[in-house]
Amino acid sequence: MEVKIRLFATLREGRGKVLSKDFEAGVTPGLIIEDLGIPEEEVAILLVNGRDGDLEQALEDGDVVSIFPPVGGG
């Protein structure tokens, strides 16, 4: 099944803005993040289909996962 991945800010470096990738059924955002080689500390906001997502939720064909790194400076 195909999942669209939207990356933001520094997560785009070396990966691109939007990726469409094939995964086996039951893939989770957590597994996709691992597959993309994104370290855990570089993940903050996670959206699935534009709403709050969970690292462990099972994705479906056509889902869109958006990943943002932490921004915390003042």
Add this chain to the structure above:
Amino acid sequence: MENTGRLSKRYAKNLQMLSEEEVLMLHSKKVCVLGCGGLGGYVVEMLGRLGIEAITVVDGDCFDESNLNRQLLATEDLIGVSKARAAQRRMASVNPRVSITVRETYLTEENAREIIAGHDLVFDALDSIGARKLAAGISGDMGIPLIYGAIAGWYAQVATIFPGEGTLESIYPGKQDKGREAILGNPSFTPALVAAVQVSEGLKVLLGRGEVLRNRMLFIDLLNNEFDILPLNGKIEP
């Protein structure tokens, strides 16, 4: 001092956009600004010029040379001086009608409740994620809305958080205390931009009009000129 109706002439250009009653109402509000660095320096400046005449400024840090690239209050002659104290000095020359309460301390579990109590609105202009979570938690417990802003290099984010809303948990679900700013640093322009959006949000909350970033977060990417409003908290339809 000249007056425009019941108002000081210094607020004349705030009128039309704001009614005289609204400006008078702003005079009576008490606002707490947590952090007087990149964001906080601009936030205090804009609040004072809007006519918020009671502002508490909270920062335990002193100016360092590395602050000069972006912090409005950081000037050569104030290196080594308390940031909170500098905010007070600055406002004395911008708008002496503003009463600044100086708290030369960092926000901690021990002092947060006492510092935040009694304000109508809190601005989170902090630079550690742990302190941000503390500020949001205590403000929420005390029934006070909080305006969140954060920056990292070209990137920035703003949200308006009302009591009971878990927006910050969606923004920082992990255990990190610093974000990408630790790698990217911060330039001169993102603090000014984000502080402006924060003050606009805070003004709307105080006035009770307009649309605020509630259960949403504005994500700004100036490198690519992308401005996204993300629904957070799972309560708003995309």
